[in-house]
Amino acid sequence: MSTQVVSAGAARRRERRFALFTLLLGAAVPLLFLRGATGGIATFVLNDARGERFLLPDLVIPVDLTLVLLSAAIVAVGVLQLVRPVGRRAPLAVGAAGGLFVVAVLVWATTGASVSLVALLRGALFASVPIAFGAMAGVLSERAGVINIAIEGQFLAGAFTAAVVASVLGSAWFGLLGGIAAGALIGVMLAGLTIRFQADQIVSGVVLIVLATGVTSFLTSQLLASNTAWNSPVRFIAAPLPLLSDLPLIGSIVFRQTFLVYLMIVMVIVLQFALFRTRWGLRLRSVGEHPAAADTVGIDVLRTRYRAVVLGGMLAGIGGSWFTLEAASQFSKEMTGGRGFIALAAMLVGRYSPVGAMSAALLFGFADSLATTLQRLPVPLPSTLLRATPYVITLLVVAGLVGRLRVPAADGKPYVKQ
Amino acid sequence: MRLELKGVTKRFPGVVANDAIDLTVEAGEVHGLLGENGAGKSTLMNILYGLYRADEGQVLIDGQQVHFSDPGDAIAAGIGMVHQHFMLVPVFTVAENILLGKEPIDRFRRFDRRAAHEEVERLAETFGLPVDPSAVVEDLPVGLQQRVEILKALSRDARLLILDEPTAVLTPQEADGLFASIRGFQAAGRSVIFISHKLREHRDIADRITVLRRGRAVGTVDATAAEPQELAQLMVGRPVDLVVDRSPARPSEPVLTVEGLEVLAADGQRLVDSVDLTVHRGEILAIAGVEGNGQTPLVEAITGLLPIGGGRVLLGEEDLTGRSRKEILRSGVGHIPEDRTMHGLVGSFSVADNLVLNLWDDERFAARRTRRFDEVRSHARRVVKDFDVRTPSIATPASSLSGGNQQKVIVAREFDRPIRVLVAAQPTRGVDVGSIEYIHRQLVAKRDAGVGVLLVSSELDEVIALADRVAVMFRGRLIGPFPTPVAKEALGLMMAGVPAEEAMRGLAA
Ligand SMILES: Nc1ncnc2c1ncn2[C@@H]1O[C@H](COP(=O)(O)OP(=O)(O)OP(=O)(O)O)[C@@H](O)[C@H]1O
Ligand SMILES: [Mg+2]
Numbered sequence: 001m002s003t004q005v006v007s008a009g010a011a012r013r014r015e016r017r018f019a020l021f022t023l024l025l026g027a028a029v030p031l032l033f034l035r036g037a038t039g040g041i042a043t044f045v046l047n048d049a050r051g052e053r054f055l056l057p058d059l060v061i062p063v064d065l066t067l068v069l070l071s072a073a074i075v076a077v078g079v080l081q082l083v084r085p086v087g088r089r090a091p092l093a094v095g096a097a098g099g100l101f102v103v104a105v106l107v108w109a110t111t112g113a114s115v116s117l118v119a120l121l122r123g124a125l126f127a128s129v130p131i132a133f134g135a136m137a138g139v140l141s142e143r144a145g146v147i148n149i150a151i152e153g154q155f156l157a158g159a160f161t162a163a164v165v166a167s168v169l170g171s172a173w174f175g176l177l178g179g180i181a182a183g184a185l186i187g188v189m190l191a192g193l194t195i196r197f198q199a200d201q202i203v204s205g206v207v208l209i210v211l212a213t214g215v216t217s218f219l220t221s222q223l224l225a226s227n228t229a230w231n232s233p234v235r236f237i238a239a240p241l242p243l244l245s246d247l248p249l250i251g252s253i254v255f256r257q258t259f260l261v262y263l264m265i266v267m268v269i270v271l272q273f274a275l276f277r278t279r280w281g282l283r284l285r286s287v288g289e290h291p292a293a294a295d296t297v298g299i300d301v302l303r304t305r306y307r308a309v310v311l312g313g314m315l316a317g318i319g320g321s322w323f324t325l326e327a328a329s330q331f332s333k334e335m336t337g338g339r340g341f342i343a344l345a346a347m348l349v350g351r352y353s354p355v356g357a358m359s360a361a362l363l364f365g366f367a368d369s370l371a372t373t374l375q376r377l378p379v380p381l382p383s384t385l386l387r388a389t390p391y392v393i394t395l396l397v398v399a400g401l402v403g404r405l406r407v408p409a410a411d412g413k414p415y416v417k418q
Numbered sequence: 419m420r421l422e423l424k425g426v427t428k429r430f431p432g433v434v435a436n437d438a439i440d441l442t443v444e445a446g447e448v449h450g451l452l453g454e455n456g457a458g459k460s461t462l463m464n465i466l467y468g469l470y471r472a473d474e475g476q477v478l479i480d481g482q483q484v485h486f487s488d489p490g491d492a493i494a495a496g497i498g499m500v501h502q503h504f505m506l507v508p509v510f511t512v513a514e515n516i517l518l519g520k521e522p523i524d525r526f527r528r529f530d531r532r533a534a535h536e537e538v539e540r541l542a543e544t545f546g547l548p549v550d551p552s553a554v555v556e557d558l559p560v561g562l563q564q565r566v567e568i569l570k571a572l573s574r575d576a577r578l579l580i581l582d583e584p585t586a587v588l589t590p591q592e593a594d595g596l597f598a599s600i601r602g603f604q605a606a607g608r609s610v611i612f613i614s615h616k617l618r619e620h621r622d623i624a625d626r627i628t629v630l631r632r633g634r635a636v637g638t639v640d641a642t643a644a645e646p647q648e649l650a651q652l653m654v655g656r657p658v659d660l661v662v663d664r665s666p667a668r669p670s671e672p673v674l675t676v677e678g679l680e681v682l683a684a685d686g687q688r689l690v691d692s693v694d695l696t697v698h699r700g701e702i703l704a705i706a707g708v709e710g711n712g713q714t715p716l717v718e719a720i721t722g723l724l725p726i727g728g729g730r731v732l733l734g735e736e737d738l739t740g741r742s743r744k745e746i747l748r749s750g751v752g753h754i755p756e757d758r759t760m761h762g763l764v765g766s767f768s769v770a771d772n773l774v775l776n777l778w779d780d781e782r783f784a785a786r787r788t789r790r791f792d793e794v795r796s797h798a799r800r801v802v803k804d805f806d807v808r809t810p811s812i813a814t815p816a817s818s819l820s821g822g823n824q825q826k827v828i829v830a831r832e833f834d835r836p837i838r839v840l841v842a843a844q845p846t847r848g849v850d851v852g853s854i855e856y857i858h859r860q861l862v863a864k865r866d867a868g869v870g871v872l873l874v875s876s877e878l879d880e881v882i883a884l885a886d887r888v889a890v891m892f893r894g895r896l897i898g899p900f901p902t903p904v905a906k907e908a909l910g911l912m913m914a915g916v917p918a919e920e921a922m923r924g925l926a927a
Contacts, residue, residue: 277528279521286507286518293505296469297519297570298490409508417469 019081022097026074029101033067033108040064042107043114048252056248063111070104098396106370109379120373121253121366125261128358128365129326130155130336132264133319134343135350135357136271137183137312141190143275143352144308145288145410149205150190151316152340153212157182158320160216163331164224166233172259172325175233179321180314186212187313191306198414209340217333224331231330236260258326260318264358267315271354284308288408291415301415319343338391348405367393419479419496419577419609420445421466426475428461430818432810435461437633438475443578448600448610450624450641452617452653454850455822456808457630459613460502463580467499468492493519498576500567502583502613502821502848508556512549513538516570541573545599559710560587568599578609583821585614586848589708589876590910597623615822615850617646617660629653654852662858665866667886669698673870674720674751674839678729681715689715691894692729697839697870702861703899704873704885708913712894713874714756717843720872721753722746723761733839747776750838754828754845756874758821762828765817769809770798772816773831805830806856822849826857833860840864843874858884878906890918 044059077097106115134151141148161182166175186208193204224231236259245255254261275281284304286294291301324331342364349363350356371386379386421443428436435458443449451459464470466477468486477484479495486492492499506515513534514521522533538551547565555563564587571579581600585593600610600623612624620627624641629652637652650658674697681690690712697703707713718724720731722743731738738746747753755761763772774783774794783793798812807826809819816824829845842861846854861884865871875881881888882903889898890912897918904922911921 279523279527279529282510282514282518282521282529286510289509290505290507293507293515294518296467296489296499296501296505297574298488298493299519300488300490406509 015081018094019078022078022081022094023075025097025101026071026078029067029071029074029104033104034064035111040111042066042110042112044110045114045116046118046249048118048256054246054248058114059117061107063107066107067104070100070107074100102370106374109374109377113377115373115377118249118252120369122257123369123372124362124366125253126257126326126365127368128361129260129264130319130322130339131343131346131364132268132358132361133315133322134340135346135361136267136354137316137319138344138347139275139350139352139354139357140271140284140312140315141187141305141309142347142411143288143408144284144305145291145408145413145415146191146194146305146309147201147205147412148187148190148309148312149202149344150186150208150212150340151319151343152336152338153205153209154183154186154313154316155320155323155336155340156209156212156216156334157186158317159323159335160219160320160331161317162321163233163324164230166235166325167230170234172234172236175325176318176321179325180317183313183315183317183320184310185313187310187316190313191309194414195302195305195309198416201412201414213334216331220331220333233324233330235325235329260322260326263318267318268354268358275354285408288410291410291413295415295417305415316340316343342391351405352408364393420481421578421609422476422478422481423462423466424476424478426462426465426477427473428458428465428470429473430461430810432814434633436465436472439630439633439635441628441635441638443609443611445609446604446607447625448604448612448623450620450627451611451613451630452615452620452627452649453630454632454653454808454852455826455848456632456820457653457850458633459630460582460820462630463499463582463611463613466492467497467580490519493574493576496575496577497580498571498574498578499580500564500571500582500584502586504563504567506555506563506566506570508554510555511551512553512555512558512566513551515555515566516541516551516573518570520574537573538569541569545569545572545602547595547599561589561592561709564588564592564596568596572603576608578611579603580611580613582613583615583848584612585616585619587709589913590878593619615848615854617649617851620644620649621646631655650851653850656852658852658855660851660855662855662862662883664862664884667701667865669701669886670868671699672696673699673734674872675732676720676729677732679716679719679726679731680728681712681719681724682727688727688894690719690727693894693896695872695889695896695899697872699838699868699870700865701886702865702871702873702884704875704881704888705891705896706878706881706888706909706913707874707876707891709876711891713843713876713891716891717753717756717841717872717874721751721755721841723755744776750836752832752835752837752840752842752869754832754840754842756843756847758824758828759817763816763824766815768813769802769807769816769819769827770794770812772827773798773801773812773834775831777831777835801830801834805833806853822853825849826853829857829860833864837864837869839870839872841872841874844876845873846875846877846880854880878909881909882906 040063042061042063046056046059074097077093081093134155137151138148158179162175162179165178166172190204190208193199194201238256238258240256245251283299287299287301287304295301323335328335346357346360346364349360367389371389374386375383423439423441425438425440426436427438439462453459461470465472468489468491484495516538517534522530522537524530535551542548547569549565549569555566564584584596588596604610614620621641626638627641627644628638629636631653646660650660676693676695679690679693680688683689693716705713715724719726722741726739733749733751736749759765777783778789779787783790795812802809802812805826807830808823816827825848846857861871873884885902887899887901888904889896890909892915897912908921912918
């Protein structure tokens with residue numbers, strides 16, 4: 001039985017630490033941000049720049065008062081944690097406090113300026129695309145019992161191939177297919193190494209990342225540098241959905257996006273359903289939890305794993321295509337910037353479920369977008385520091401949440417028959 | 419179906435697990451398979467089920483030769499198997515586990531939960547094995563998990579059912595229930611291969627018994643005619659004492675004292691509820707009880723595997739409460755854990771390393787933190803010989819030993835170092851009669867040498883054979899201890915929750 005036994009003291013101490021952290025955050029807000037100069041205001045734009053059917057008035061708020069209120073709210077969360085233990089939901093409380101703190105930073109940075117909330121949130125959704133696809137790739141393969149840390153390599157291969165194919169054939173759609181194929185190819189290699197030859201899964205993943213980085217960098221300098229026609233992909237353009245894009249706020253944020261954003265939302269729902277409701281998903285998870293049990297009821301463990309890894313590679317390939325078909329106008333060396341690893345973090349934080357992974361991806365996307373927004377504001381913070389935000393957030397979130405994770409029982413273990 | 423195995427041979431590195439085995443199971447027969455630990459019973463069954471590939475030999479079903487390349491083929495041919503180690507996905511529900519591989523789906527290719535639950539309920543009713551289809555398997559006690567395994571095998575419409583030590587984790591009542599299902603199954607003209615180390619069970623349920631010894635089939639006998647003594651001898655190759663001789667205990671001062679011990683689950687439930695007990699030097703205090711009544715957390719709290727929620731544990735005068743596992747073991751507590759793969763052994767380590775797992779930095783085996791491999795090896799060679807551990811070599815990884823031999827490695831490790839108290843949880847689970855005899859004798863010898871023994875067992879015969887005093891654990895509380903002898907029936911009643919006085923009185927009347 002899996003009855004979890006704890007010493008009551010340890011849990012209580014942990015909660016007290018959380019509460020203390022929250023209180024510190026609350027105190028930090030006035031100490032760091034209150035400028036004393038009363039009358040500062042911040043303006044948040046709630047409309048898209050492009051003409052909308054319904055216009056919302058701008059949100060104009062007094063900075064100091066808002067900061068005081070936010071600080072009070074954070075402190076209240078901390079006090080609540082101290083007097084009435086929230087148990088398992090302690091991380092949630094800390095998360096809420098952290099969220100309020102971020103709002104405080106934003107309000108403070110916007111003093112005397114104006115920020116488009118629409119652009120900020122739309123950017124967040126857009127930036128979460130590769131992370132969500134990469135995380136889904138991880139979920140698929142690890143739910144079947146194969147650790148896939150090669151996502152970064154699949155991104156690079158996908159981005160490169162998508163760029164070249166979309167340039168040569170002059171179609172973003174073919175580019176996407178190319179990206180998917182490249183991701184799948186790395187998936188096949190990973191599956192071959194880890195399933196067929198039972199190589200160490202972490203080492204195989206690292207090798208494939210190195211391989212993809214090397215090959216794409218080499219080809220970029222040897223081939224694309226002198227041949228710009230091969231590196232000017234036709235890209236997906238923003239495609240507002242009819243009617244839906246006219247909804248106030250939501251319409252501008254969610255429904256004036258590019259194709260891959262819509263695809264991400266659809267894929268998350270499909271994959272969540274497929275993994276947890278269908279026969280296919282049940283079998284896939286059984287292989288990742290207890291392969292011998294799956295084998296004894298006639299499920300082909302190795303084939304199931306193979307397929308999951310390759311399918312995951314295809315998803316990661318889509319994530320890779322985003323870099324050159326939507327985000328940037330061409331492929332450049334190592335342009336994925338470690339997002340494949342952030343995708344792994346999103347998978348863990350999302351507890352190996354597609355919906356969870358996407359929620360985590362949104363968080364990272366938000367950090368990305370916030371960093372971009374803050375860089376444009378007259379904030380006395382170095383821009384390198386701002387650019388590090390997504391990674392800092394990754395660290396904090398992973399450190400705070402991963403301890404209580406339930407990993408698929410056979411994750412990373414090769415299945416050997418006698 | 420009529421099954422014939424002819425000349426089946428399987429070799430593993432260093433051992434011939436099956437050596438030209440012939441075996442015939444008639445339609446409608448319950449065929450017992452008996453043999454020491456490591457005799458090759460599970461291997462033979464895994465070959466029959468398509469999990470292992472035989473090196474030589476043939477399998478014939480109703481006179482036709484068959485080839486199974488994976489379990490799917492065996493299932494299709496009508497063979498079902500309940501494995502010695504559960505083949506259940508712990509995080510799945512009962513229904514998902516039973517129907518895995520043949521799931522009902524609706525028109526959206528969705529796993530059809532309702533149809534699945536109906537199917538499981540129908541099966542449960544047909545075979546008289548009630549289960550809750552929506553329960554998650556890891557939350558179920560082992561007895562119920564076993565039932566799920568059996569239903570899983572039956573649901574595939576097996577005509578030959580292999581049961582590999584199905585009773586090792588069952589209470590006597592559950593075992594009786596299982597036997598009733600087996601008889602029903604047999605009455606429908608189906609065959610069963612039944613593996614157990616308990617001779618009595620073979621005599622109860624089997625028609626014929628085949629005995630394996632060191633990979634060979636050494637004889638097939640009629641179950642009704644077979645005497646336990648004779649079976650044991652056939653199996654071990656020498657006469658075996660099935661009853662332990664022991665002189666009355668001569669207990670002296672208390673050596674292990676537990677006062678008001680509590681263990682709490684994460685949700686605040688009391689797994690162990692203010693338990694007091696005292697073990698004296700030179701006595702065996704046995705705790706009987708149906709599994710899942712708090713024996714496991716009690717043992718784990720005493721031996722430092724679980725945090726103590728309240729109360730004290732004393733070794734002699736020394737307070738062990740809150741000490742680390744290592745300190746507790748080094749201060750003279752021996753522990754035979756009930757779950758050998760989880761707590762007792764490191765499967766990928768060699769037998770030799772496992773034998774010094776809690777002594778590796780002891781000065782006998784390490785000089786200034788550098789290990790003395792020669793000492794470790796010579797120690798292993800001696801212990802393997804003394805305790806008759808069947809292993810191809812001392813360098814073999816523990817995980818490839820048969821279940822019973824894994825248990826012997828643990829017993830040997832704990833018995834071979836100086837201890838004042840021995841906490842033994844289910845020490846003979848899955849162990850053959852020869853080794854049971856050995857382990858029991860060793861327990862009594864430790865007692866006579868002045869060690870205090872705390873024995874936790876769900877096997878009533880074992881409790882009765884060994885206990886100087888006996889207590890029963892029920893829902894986290896300890897009833898007793900009582901001086902022995904206590905009637906087996908009275909213990910049975912207390913295990914089911916009948917208050918002590920009533921249980922004893924009920925028998926007197
Ligand atoms: N996967 C394996 N690799 C190597 N050796 C193995 C493997 N499985 C079993 N063996 C060896 O084969 C022999 C037979 O083991 P098996 O598990 O069939 O015994 P058993 O009769 O079922 O014993 P028990 O009663 O303890 O379950 C043992 O010597 C064991 O060490
Ligand atoms: Mg066995």
